[in-house]
Amino acid sequence: MDISTVVNFLTNYVYYIGCFGLILIGLYIILVKSNLIKVIIGLSILDTGVNLFLISIGYIKKGTAPIFSKSGIEAKNMVDPVPQALVLTAIVIGVAVLALALSLAIRLYQHYGTLNLRKIREQKW
Amino acid sequence: MVNPILLIVVPLGLAFTIPLFGFISKKIEKYVPVIGMLFNLCLSIFFIPKVLEHPIIVSLGGFPPPFCINLFVGPVAIFFSAIISLVGFLVSIYALNYIKEGATEKYHMLYLLLLTGATGVVLTGDIFNLFVFFEILCISSYALVAYLQNKEGIESAVKYLIQGAIGSSLMLIAIGLLYGQFGTLNMADIAKNISSVSSMSLFVPLVLFITGLGVEGAIFPLNAWLPDAHSSAPSSISAILSGIAIKIGIYGIARIVFTVFGASSLFMFFVYLGLITLLIGEFSAFRQQNIKRMLAYSSIGQIGLIVFALGIATPYGVSSALFQLLSHALSKALLFLSVGYMIYRAGSMNISDLEGMGKRMPLASLAFTIGAFSLVGLPPFMGFASKFLIVRAALANGGVLFIMLIAVVLFAAVIEGAYFFRVVQVFYFKGQRSDIKREEAPVTCLIPLFILVILIIVIGVYPRFIMNILNSAGSELINRVGYIKGVLG
Numbered sequence: 016m017d018i019s020t021v022v023n024f025l026t027n028y029v030y031y032i033g034c035f036g037l038i039l040i041g042l043y044i045i046l047v048k049s050n051l052i053k054v055i056i057g058l059s060i061l062d063t064g065v066n067l068f069l070i071s072i073g074y075i076k077k078g079t080a081p082i083f084s085k086s087g088i089e090a091k092n093m094v095d096p097v098p099q100a101l102v103l104t105a106i107v108i109g110v111a112v113l114a115l116a117l118s119l120a121i122r123l124y125q126h127y128g129t130l131n132l133r134k135i136r137e138q139k140w
Numbered sequence: 141m142v143n144p145i146l147l148i149v150v151p152l153g154l155a156f157t158i159p160l161f162g163f164i165s166k167k168i169e170k171y172v173p174v175i176g177m178l179f180n181l182c183l184s185i186f187f188i189p190k191v192l193e194h195p196i197i198v199s200l201g202g203f204p205p206p207f208c209i210n211l212f213v214g215p216v217a218i219f220f221s222a223i224i225s226l227v228g229f230l231v232s233i234y235a236l237n238y239i240k241e242g243a244t245e246k247y248h249m250l251y252l253l254l255l256t257g258a259t260g261v262v263l264t265g266d267i268f269n270l271f272v273f274f275e276i277l278c279i280s281s282y283a284l285v286a287y288l289q290n291k292e293g294i295e296s297a298v299k300y301l302i303q304g305a306i307g308s309s310l311m312l313i314a315i316g317l318l319y320g321q322f323g324t325l326n327m328a329d330i331a332k333n334i335s336s337v338s339s340m341s342l343f344v345p346l347v348l349f350i351t352g353l354g355v356e357g358a359i360f361p362l363n364a365w366l367p368d369a370h371s372s373a374p375s376s377i378s379a380i381l382s383g384i385a386i387k388i389g390i391y392g393i394a395r396i397v398f399t400v401f402g403a404s405s406l407f408m409f410f411v412y413l414g415l416i417t418l419l420i421g422e423f424s425a426f427r428q429q430n431i432k433r434m435l436a437y438s439s440i441g442q443i444g445l446i447v448f449a450l451g452i453a454t455p456y457g458v459s460s461a462l463f464q465l466l467s468h469a470l471s472k473a474l475l476f477l478s479v480g481y482m483i484y485r486a487g488s489m490n491i492s493d494l495e496g497m498g499k500r501m502p503l504a505s506l507a508f509t510i511g512a513f514s515l516v517g518l519p520p521f522m523g524f525a526s527k528f529l530i531v532r533a534a535l536a537n538g539g540v541l542f543i544m545l546i547a548v549v550l551f552a553a554v555i556e557g558a559y560f561f562r563v564v565q566v567f568y569f570k571g572q573r574s575d576i577k578r579e580e581a582p583v584t585c586l587i588p589l590f591i592l593v594i595l596i597i598v599i600g601v602y603p604r605f606i607m608n609i610l611n612s613a614g615s616e617l618i619n620r621v622g623y624i625k626g627v628l629g
Contacts, residue, residue, distance in 0.1 A: 038309075045306060051298065054302060058302070058306075061305075065313055068316050069312070069316045069319075072316055072319060072320040097325070101268055101319075104268075105312060108308075112275075112279060115279060115283060115301065116301055116305070119286060119301065122289060122294045123298055126295075127291070
């Protein structure tokens with residue numbers, strides 16, 4: 016495998032590599048860290064990765080916004096607007112989840128005096 | 141002609157007007173969910189005969205499908221919407237008196253949003269729209285689990301939120317993968333083109349979908365949040381979560397697997413998965429001392445039974461799964477509602493502290509007993525008819541394997557009987573606590589209990605009453621081609 020195929024691969028798939036990297040980092044933080052705030056940050060990174068993934072599905076290099084404002088613009092150079100609409104919705108949902116999670120974290124701290132999830136074990140199977 | 145979109149729009153609109161009603165008077169806000177759900181119930185029943193003739197397709201925004209978001213109001217959708225609005229209506233009557241402390245206007249608002257999300261999931265024909273309604277359902281249930289703001293409630297809400305958020309992110313990745321391959325979000329359009337793509341590239345989105353929806357549906361490895369969340373929420377919310385929220389996850393899985401992917405090679409996997417979930421749920425329920433945890437684990441077991449019956453994947457199997465789903469929704473709502481005031485009176489959730497309740501609260505105890513008998517599957521009640529149909533469907537499938545699997549299912553029913561009869565025995569045949577006065581639950585509690593008991597007995601004695609819609613719902617899930625033709629013409 017020579018160097019140019021690697022470079023080609025990277026330039027073609029760099030968005031996918033980046034967003035799945037973010038998703039895996041987020042999952043790692045959620046699974047491993049014990050501090051609730053860190054877990055919530057992990058959730059946020061996971062969300063960001065998913066949103067980037069959705070955007071990169073519809074992205075075209077040097078593409079324009081899908082608006083027929085000037086004459087002479089061809090449809091094949093336009094980016095796909097549907098994933099962007101999806102991401103707008105997904106961002107709003109993500110914000111709602113994060114806000115709820117943070118307010119629950121405040122309450123949890125008031126009850127237990129700690130945010131360490133390993134120490135909060137009232138309920139078991 | 142009335143538009144089925146009103147089933148989503150009216151409760152959604154009412155939910156956001158609740159704070160305004162709160163400005164006028166604190167007393168009327170709690171009647172808003174009752175009105176909204178009564179409206180939905182009437183509308184669902186009104187649509188049933190029309191939908192049985194042919195499904196109604198609603199195209200939003202004036203474009204024809206697949207370019208618009210469309211609602212597919214078929215027998216499955218109207219069946220689920222009727223269950224949601226029926227249970228939602230009864231529980232909202234119960235909550236009139238039960239929810240007194242805390243920010244009550246927020247409770248009623250989130251409650252209506254939860255039911256709107258559930259209705260939206262079952263009506264929609266678009267995978268991203270399904271995701272959005274699913275998130276409305278999930279976020280409002282996270283908040284409602286923490287409603288009492290006590291230690292247990294907050295802790296279990298945090299657990300539920302983290303697991304649910306991971307699940308919905310996985311689902312969003314799956315939606316992205318499907319959109320990347322098909323360039324459409326319409327379920328029927330994806331289902332039409334699904335065979336044009338290699339099965340390897342469909343495997344990842346399918347697994348992600350099943351995992352994401354399975355968290356809400358509490359299928360075996362993903363059910364760690366359920367016993368905590370269901371036992372520490374207020375009893376009215378436990379009834380809704382057990383009766384409706386987890387069923388929506390199961391509906392999502394069934395719709396994705398049967399209609400969108402048509403993944404017939406996965407059916408046996410669901411049979412085994414359901415069986416494992418059933419056994420885990422029933423064995424864990426058997427050793428619980430806390431009555432609400434026991435009911436929560438029993439829900440896991442019943443979900444396993446529903447998944448098992450769905451995995452049989454014959455028209456008989458699917459319609460018996462839907463029947464079991466209805467039976468569990470009504471019986472578990474009855475159990476949680478009747479237990480709510482007993483816990484309130486006894487001041488404890490331990491089963492041993494509830495002794496003598498048969499004398500202290502005779503009507504609520506009787507309702508609990510009927511719900512328990514129905515869930516176990518004793519003859520005059522609805523649970524018998526549904527379990528009988530599952531056994532019949534499995535035997536009709538033939539083979540020694542299914543006979544053995546049915547033996548395991550019946551063994552699980554015996555365990556279920558053992559722990560429910562233990563509770564009934566504590567109610568009626570153990571000693572009595574002298575510190576509790578004889579006082580029945582209030583009327584707002586007894587009305588929903590009475591209606592649920594009547595329904596359980598009537599449908600149990602005369603199941604033909606609903607077999608019509610169950611059979612056409614079962615054939616809708618099995619018949620992918622009919623679904624695709626119905627939407628795309």
